Each structure stands twice: as structure tokens, then as C-alpha cells.
Amino acid sequence: MDIKAVRQSFPILDQEVNGHPLVYLDSSATSQKPVSVIEKLDEYYRSYNSNVHRGVHTLGTKATDEYEGAREKVRRFINAHSTQEVIFTRGTTTAINTVASSYGRAELGEDDEIVITPMEHHSNIIPWQQVAKATGATLKYIPLQADGTIDLKDVEETVTDQTKIVAVMHVSNVLGTINPVKEIAEIAHRHEAVMLVDGAQSAPHLKVDVQDLDCDFYAFSGHKMCGPTGIGVLYGKRALLNDMEPFEFGGEMIDFVNLYDSTWKELPWKFEGGTPIIGGAIGLGAAIDFINEIGLNEIAEHEHTLVNYAMERMREIDGLTIYGPEERAGLVTFNLDDVHPHDVATVLDAEGIAVRAGHHCAQPLMRWLDVSATARASFYLYNTKEDIDRLVEGLQKTKEYFGDVF
Amino acid sequence: MSFNNLDTLYRQVIMDHYKNPRNRGTIEGDDHMSIDMNNPTCGDRIQLQLQVEDGLVKDAKFDGEGCSISMSSASMMTQAVKGKRVEDALAMSKLFSDMMQGKEIDEQEFDLGDIEALQGVSKFPARIKCATLAWKAMEKGVDEQGQS
Numbered sequence: 001m002d003i004k005a006v007r008q009s010f011p012i013l014d015q016e017v018n019g020h021p022l023v024y025l026d027s028s029a030t031s032q033k034p035v036s037v038i039e040k041l042d043e044y045y046r047s048y049n050s051n052v053h054r055g056v057h058t059l060g061t062k063a064t065d066e067y068e069g070a071r072e073k074v075r076r077f078i079n080a081h082s083t084q085e086v087i088f089t090r091g092t093t094t095a096i097n098t099v100a101s102s103y104g105r106a107e108l109g110e111d112d113e114i115v116i117t118p119m120e121h122h123s124n125i126i127p128w129q130q131v132a133k134a135t136g137a138t139l140k141y142i143p144l145q146a147d148g149t150i151d152l153k154d155v156e157e158t159v160t161d162q163t164k165i166v167a168v169m170h171v172s173n174v175l176g177t178i179n180p181v182k183e184i185a186e187i188a189h190r191h192e193a194v195m196l197v198d199g200a201q202s203a204p205h206l207k208v209d210v211q212d213l214d215c216d217f218y219a220f221s222g223h224k225m226c227g228p229t230g231i232g233v234l235y236g237k238r239a240l241l242n243d244m245e246p247f248e249f250g251g252e253m254i255d256f257v258n259l260y261d262s263t264w265k266e267l268p269w270k271f272e273g274g275t276p277i278i279g280g281a282i283g284l285g286a287a288i289d290f291i292n293e294i295g296l297n298e299i300a301e302h303e304h305t306l307v308n309y310a311m312e313r314m315r316e317i318d319g320l321t322i323y324g325p326e327e328r329a330g331l332v333t334f335n336l337d338d339v340h341p342h343d344v345a346t347v348l349d350a351e352g353i354a355v356r357a358g359h360h361c362a363q364p365l366m367r368w369l370d371v372s373a374t375a376r377a378s379f380y381l382y383n384t385k386e387d388i389d390r391l392v393e394g395l396q397k398t399k400e401y402f403g404d405v406f
Numbered sequence: 407m408s409f410n411n412l413d414t415l416y417r418q419v420i421m422d423h424y425k426n427p428r429n430r431g432t433i434e435g436d437d438h439m440s441i442d443m444n445n446p447t448c449g450d451r452i453q454l455q456l457q458v459e460d461g462l463v464k465d466a467k468f469d470g471e472g473c474s475i476s477m478s479s480a481s482m483m484t485q486a487v488k489g490k491r492v493e494d495a496l497a498m499s500k501l502f503s504d505m506m507q508g509k510e511i512d513e514q515e516f517d518l519g520d521i522e523a524l525q526g527v528s529k530f531p532a533r534i535k536c537a538t539l540a541w542k543a544m545e546k547g548v549d550e551q552g553q554s
Contacts, residue, residue: 340474341473342448342450342472342474342533343474346412346530346532347412350411359449366449372451372471373448401412401416
């Protein structure tokens, strides 16, 4: 991977923040956008902006071709069997809520169980809490190992014949844990439960093959993988999606509308009520092209090198605690003794270094870690070892600064 | 921005309140109100206790967890409102809110004392919510009591 060329593809990186060259270490929150994605959006809005699937005019046809072309790019990217299984949503949150509402609320009852983990993002907890409340089903948690990993024995013990849904994140946005979702899906299926994978943190970084994982649903967001905000994907197995009611009702998703009753379009459009996220989907298609050109394996290897280097360098800092397992995706969540993570983030920002501080939308996990908040540095294809050196330098300065003022 | 600019945020007196918080703890007995407030975007939490009698804030204590700005601000707020009339405490809160928005404030109106050290927070928009958390809790408590 030619890191210099990669960095040049991201115009935002070439700037000073607070008098220092920007070091962007918050890609797990949202990634930066390459110029090809920005130009694709510009091209759509400048030259063929039109609504899709309705007019017969030329621009409308072009917009429809690009929109449906993006769906085919997504299909290949995750190796779905058919484009009927690829639904465009606003993001991971809407994708999970679609399953919770259209599958969970419809299929579950009092004797049923939903199984998740304590490391989930709020977007893969709260929809299931609401399903449990609405249906009387029981919400259960697979316990975590001390290092923040999942032991398959615990999955075997938690998932029962009463379990109807197992929902687990592929990669933890806090711990960096890469969960054995394929093996968990196998256990879920043995009990005739469906398996949902929250792929928000895996789709941008790992090669994902939904048929190989054999998950029933897979949800991810465009903005974390070089695409625009406001676009995401719900993959679902065709047979399941076919039996599910739409999540939103309105224009675009209907077949026939009568005064008191209506019928739905076929997949995937029955789940895309209203004018779809046309620009967003086309932008996501361009992001997939960009990632494919570099290669997900190259990206994963680059991030692996970076995260190992970061762990090694950060361990040089006295009083710094790193959370999560040794083998991990490209992020490091940490705390400095006696300095609150917000204060860490403010001092680093003064040095031009952007990190996340807070609970990372994972309050139950924060309680499991017994901390109120943490700081997180997350890496992507455009980060370098120099970025990590700057981070370590910034953290040393933070320590000195707070050591001095105390 | 350099570390000199950081010094406008992290003033010595703020760090002193962070390290040695005043009025940290709980009020004994049960003739006081408790207000829990958090900042959901970052996880800062405060439990504020106020004892109000005859329109006077007789005692104020706080507990919680958060960054240097939120905890020092809580310490300063309790110090400032203790012994004040409720309407004066609310007027101070308004003054503080104006200060956080970078507005000109009439320093003659109240002696803000240590609180003035927080003025620099207005230059760090991401941290204003940290500074105002304790004041919002105080307002909520007084407001709820007024309604009951």
C-alpha cells in the first residue's frame, strides 16, 4: 500500500488544527472521505440528480442506474446471494431497528429469548430492550471474559431452544475485540434462532462474506468506510426478508394502493419507503470502489501493523491503562491515571490530535470495565506510525501538563 | 493553539477545586432535595443535594464523577450558592450561563469569586456543557421545589 498516495486521496488530512498538522485518530466514530467519493457526490448533484424508479426521463434513468449499480457493488462487497437481500437504510441503527421491529416484534412472544452481549453499542442493545418490553420476551447477555472476549462455551450456555434472536457485534468499537460471529451463528442456528451481526466496525476493515458467516442479518454504515453519512445497509436472507412486514410505509415501497388496503413491492424496495437515499447510496458505491482498489486485505494488514505499534508505544507511558484483548482490530481505548479522558482529549486537541473521549455509546460496557469514560484512538488506512508517535508525544505532554498544574 | 492557550482553560484555581473539592459529600437527614443529572454525551454525572429553607439555600453538597471542568465547577457552584437566596442563586446561574456563551457580564452584580476562573471555558465550546452541568442541576432542584 502506497501510504503517501492514500493520504493524498484525503484532502481533509492536509491541514493544521490549533497550529499543528492534523492527526485524525477518530475513524471508528466516522472515517474521512476520499476525493473520489466527494467528486462522485458532486457529479450526481451537478449532472443527473433525479428521483429514482419513477420518471421516464433521461436523468431519472441515469440516477436509477447509478443507485441500483451501487446496490450491486454492495452485494459483491459482502458477497450477498442477490441484490434483493441488500436494503439501503440510514445507517446501522436503522438497519438493526428494522429487524427489531419487523422481525422481533412480529415473531417473539413471552416464552422467547433474545441473546446479546454486554459489549454491544447502544444501537444493538436498546432496540432489543424495546422488543423485550413489547413482547414479554427475555433479554439475556453472554458473559465476557476478563480480557473482553467471548468464550464459545458461554455462548453454548446462554443460547437455548427458547432463543429466537442472537445479536452480536462483529468488532467492538471500544475493546477492538473481533468476535467469532461465524461460530456464534452456528450455535444460534442449532437452536433455530436467527443471527444478526452488527458490522459497523467490521465492514470498513475486514473482508466480510455474509454467506460464509451464514448470518441471517448483517448491518453496517457507509460513513465509517469512506462513504457519506446517512447511508447504511441491511443485509438479510431473502426468505426472512420476504416474510417480514415493511418498517416504513409510504411512497416508493408499494405495489397497489386501495382505499383501505395496500400491497408491497418486491424485495428490496418494500423496505425502502419514501424517496431513498440516492446520493448517499451512489457515494457508498464510490467508497466501495475506492476500498476495492486498495484492497481490504492490504488495509487490514496496515491497521494491524499500526495497532501493534500503538500498543507497544503506549505501554511505554507510565500510568496508562489499555482496555481489551491483545489481538484486536485497529483501535486502542485507554485511560491515563489521574487525568479524566475529556481532559486528555482537550490537551491532545490543542496539539492537533483528534481522539474520542466519553462512553462510546456503550454504557453497559463502561460499567463492566468499571470506568465512567475512556479515551480512544482509532486507526484507518490513512494513518501512519508518525501519527502514533505524535499521539504518544501528546500523551506524555498531557501527563506533564497535569502533573505541573496539580 | 499552544499550551499557553490551555492555561486559559486549566487555571490553577480550577485544578485546586478539582483536587480538593469543596462541599463534596452528602447532607445528613432528610430535609433536603437530591438531584441527579448527567451529561449523556460524555458520561459525566452529578448528584447534587440542596437544603432550602424560607427561600434560602442553607446547604449544598455534591457527589459524582467527571472531568476537571465539571467537578471543579460543581465545587465552585456549591460554594457560591450556599447562604444565598434562591432568586440570587438563579440569577448567578444566569450570569454563569452568559459567561459561558462569551457574553459581557456585569461583575458588579455578584462577586463570582473563584468562578471567574472558568471564564476560559467559553473558548472551548466542546467543554461548556461540562461547566454548566452543576448549575443546571441546581436550577432543576430549585424549579422542582417551586412546583411542589
